Amino acid sequence: MTYYLIFFLLLGASFLRKFGPEIERFLYLFLLFSLFIFCAFRYEIGCDWLTYKEIYNYDDAVYFFRQGGTLEFGYNLSMIGLKALGLGFQAFNILIALIFFTGLNAIAQRNINPIFFLALAFPIVIVNLPMSGLRQAAAFGFLCFASLSFIDKKMFRYILFVLLATSFHSSAIIFLLLSPFLRFELTQKNILLASIFLAPIAGVILTSSYGNIAISRYVDSDLASSGSYFRVGILFLVGSYFLLFLKANWKELFPRDYKFILLSSIAMIGCFFILLLSTVIADRLGFYLWIPALIILARMQTIPNRYRQLSVASSFIGLLLIFTFWANYSYFFDRCYNPYQMKFLANHYHSIDFFPQKIA
Numbered sequence: 001m002t003y004y005l006i007f008f009l010l011l012g013a014s015f016l017r018k019f020g021p022e023i024e025r026f027l028y029l030f031l032l033f034s035l036f037i038f039c040a041f042r043y044e045i046g047c048d049w050l051t052y053k054e055i056y057n058y059d060d061a062v063y064f065f066r067q068g069g070t071l072e073f074g075y076n077l078s079m080i081g082l083k084a085l086g087l088g089f090q091a092f093n094i095l096i097a098l099i100f101f102t103g104l105n106a107i108a109q110r111n112i113n114p115i116f117f118l119a120l121a122f123p124i125v126i127v128n129l130p131m132s133g134l135r136q137a138a139a140f141g142f143l144c145f146a147s148l149s150f151i152d153k154k155m156f157r158y159i160l161f162v163l164l165a166t167s168f169h170s171s172a173i174i175f176l177l178l179s180p181f182l183r184f185e186l187t188q189k190n191i192l193l194a195s196i197f198l199a200p201i202a203g204v205i206l207t208s209s210y211g212n213i214a215i216s217r218y219v220d221s222d223l224a225s226s227g228s229y230f231r232v233g234i235l236f237l238v239g240s241y242f243l244l245f246l247k248a249n250w251k252e253l254f255p256r257d258y259k260f261i262l263l264s265s266i267a268m269i270g271c272f273f274i275l276l277l278s279t280v281i282a283d284r285l286g287f288y289l290w291i292p293a294l295i296i297l298a299r300m301q302t303i304p305n306r307y308r309q310l311s312v313a314s315s316f317i318g319l320l321l322i323f324t325f326w327a328n329y330s331y332f333f334d335r336c337y338n339p340y341q342m343k344f345l346a347n348h349y350h351s352i353d354f355f356p357q358k359i360a
Contacts, residue, residue, distance in 0.1 A: 002340045003127065003327065006038070010119035011316065017113055028114045032105055035118065039130040040097035041090070043343035046132030047336040055079075056089045074167030075135055090343065093134070100130040100137040103144030107291060110148070117298045120315070123323035124231060125290050132336065136287060139169035146175065147291050150182055151257040158182055171284045178263065186259060227330070228283035230322050232272055235286050237318075238293045239268030241311070246296070249303050257295070264292030 013031060017024040044050075056079055082091050104121060108114035129137035146161035159179060165172035242250070242265040251258045268289050274282040297315045301308060327333050 003123075003323070003337070006035075007119065007122050007320070007323070010115065010122055014113055014116040014119050017115065024115065028108075028118070031115060031118060032101060032108075035122070035126060036097055036101045038342075039100070039126065040094040041342050041344055042093070042131060043341040045337055045340060047332055048132050048134065049336075052092070052134050053089045056083075056092055071170045071173075072135065072167055074138070074164060075169075096134045096138050097130045099141040101141070103141030106148055107144045107295065111295065111298045112302055113298065116301070117294060120294050120297050120319065121290075123319050124234075125287070125294070127323075127337070129287065133287075135169040136171075136284065139165040139172045140287060140291070141165075142168070143172060143175065143288055144291055147260065150178065151260050153182055155179065155182055169284075171281075172288065174285065175288070181259065181263060186262065226279070227326060228275065228279040228286065230326070232275055232282050232286045234318065234322065235268040235289055235293055236272035238296055239265035242296050243269075245305065245307075246300070246303055249305070250299075253303060254299070261292050261296060264289060265296075268293065 010031060013027050016027060078095060079092060082095065085091075104118075104125075105114075108117040108121075111117050125140070129140055142161045142165035146158050146165065149155075149157035149161055159176065162172060162175045162179075165175070242261065247262070250261060254261075268286075271282050271286050271289060274285065300315065301312045305311065327337075
């Protein structure tokens with residue numbers, strides 16, 4: 001019930017902006033910091049907690065020779081640096097949460113109602129990434145800055161942040177393929193030229209050792225992600241809704257980021273079809289596409305449309321239903337996220353469960 005309470009608290013706070021910008025600013029910063037604490041100081045929460053803790057406690061030399069690990073130098077160097085300072089695994093959690101929420105804040109600040117943005121991000125993005133998938137959480141944070149660099153047409157910054165994201169999770173390297181579109185308009189000629197240029201690069205990535213590792217892990221194996229159908233399905237609906245109902249108005253109202261959102265919407269639809277190849281790959285890539293998806297969902301309330309209020313309400317209801325189904329019927333959620341526990345000191349942690357279940 002802790003997670004529901006936070007979700008509805010964020011939702012309720014998003015309507016308090018009518019009391020003035022000062023109140024809104026204070027509430028936003030307070031809630032952002034609270035979410036950071038909630039994720040950074042969690043204790044034994046998240047399905048990958050023990051795995052990341054064991055990796056952190058390995059010998060430093062292992063990091064650079066781990067299978068597929070050489071590309072993820074940011075992940076490896078951050079662990080080595082923290083251990084050199086005598087800091088434990090909790091410090092690593094704090095670092096990842098800091099990267100994630102710094103990036104999320106940068107995106108949220110570009111939107112009219114940043115608290116609304118946080119509320120949308122909580123049930124899927126925040127619960128899944130900085131509370132479990134630490135490497136991808138850091139990659140997500142850097143890709144937030146990469147997304148803003150794409151919108152601002154800053155080529156060097158875009159490539160830099162994509163590489164930083166890749167240094168924590170190698171899957172982020174695919175976003176280098178978007179770099180040619182940063183400077184050029186989306187015409188048929190430019191798309192054709194970019195495709196000719198990018199095809200061999202994509203081939204190199206797929207046939208590299210990292211591509212082979214991904215194929216062997218996620219395509220040729222039996223590894224699957226049942227939750228990906230719901231998460232990627234929502235992305236498919238968001239991308240389709242943009243292309244069908246928001247595209248024209250968006251180009252007029254938000255020309256600055258129109259190209260980024262248009263390309264991302266196409267990618268959201270394409271990600272849905274990747275499910276046929278691998279649910280895990282679709283899910284991994286899909287988490288990054290939540291950056292533009294959150295922008296679309298957060299701005300729907302500002303775009304003139306006869307169904308505007310219905311669309312905004314539907315987005316929240318949809319996220320709530322997906323989260324409710326996951327929280328109540330997923331074995332992994334019950335095992336990995338309940339009850340929520342927080343730890344500040346080395347030998348102590350505080351258990352937080354506002355609505356504890358009775359034990360028979």
